[in-house]
């Protein structure tokens with residue numbers, strides 16, 4: 001039996017992770033936060049002080065890195081045995097991830113690491129190219145978005161709640177830059193996958209989005 005896959009793609013701060021985790025829990029399926037793989041590589045590249053234009057060096061680090069994911073209520077990620085969870089959520093990590101994610105060579109190295117998450121009884125996979133590239137055959141595809149202003153505000157509140165200093169205009173600028181880079185890159189750009197259900201969550205609650213997605217699976 002082919003393991004069923006539900007993909008949720010969309011721009012930063014749309015709520016993909018929040019909704020995917022909740023839906024995976026409700027269904028009892030596995031969960032892949034593909035952005036955390038790109039973010040982990042960003043942490044590794046920054047730690048090694050790599051030149052972000054040195055594609056070969058980044059690929060070497062990507063091939064060598066060992067990642068462990070503990071998908072409980074909060075995702076815990078270990079890179080080569082060290083807990084890097086607290087470093088994953090920063091805007092520096094997200095922006096660095098977006099820069100290195102534009103390299104096709106890097107994407108090729110990370111492809112199989114993502115495919116390995118497709119295990120019974122099912123998989124909810126969130127990212128930018130889950131429905132368009134990595135899990136093209138997924139039975140159900142969702143494109144989840146929200147206005148850039150709303151996404152920036154969500155991210156701002158998230159950082160403030162964590163006690164991290166945040167600047168709303170700067171977050172808005174960074175989100176727009178990241179959207180642009182993710183949508184315009186030549187390889188696996190962020191796009192609405194063919195056949196995807198389009199959900200704009202700008203004026204929906206988290207629960208309303210979860211309900212819409214679960215209804216698609218039913």
Ligand SMILES: Nc1ncnc2c1ncn2[C@@H]1O[C@H](COP(=O)(O)OP(=O)(O)OP(=O)(O)O)[C@@H](O)[C@H]1O
Pocket residue numbers: 010011012013014015016017018019035154155157158201204205206209
């Ligand atoms: N519909 C919603 N209404 C209000 N807040 C929301 C909604 N969906 C998500 N959020 C909040 O927005 C923030 C960002 O959500 P989340 O991390 O799930 O986004 P994401 O799409 O996975 O982002 P990224 O791709 O950058 O990881 C979280 O604080 C989350 O609680």
Ligand SMILES: Nc1ccn([C@@H]2O[C@H](COP(=O)(O)O)[C@@H](O)[C@H]2O)c(=O)n1
Pocket residue numbers: 012013034035036038039094097098099101102126127128129130178182
């Ligand atoms: N399938 C994916 C997932 C992520 N990326 C890149 O990583 C950056 C960080 O992702 P988050 O979802 O954690 O915000 C993102 O901006 C993308 O550039 C990707 O390319 N493909």
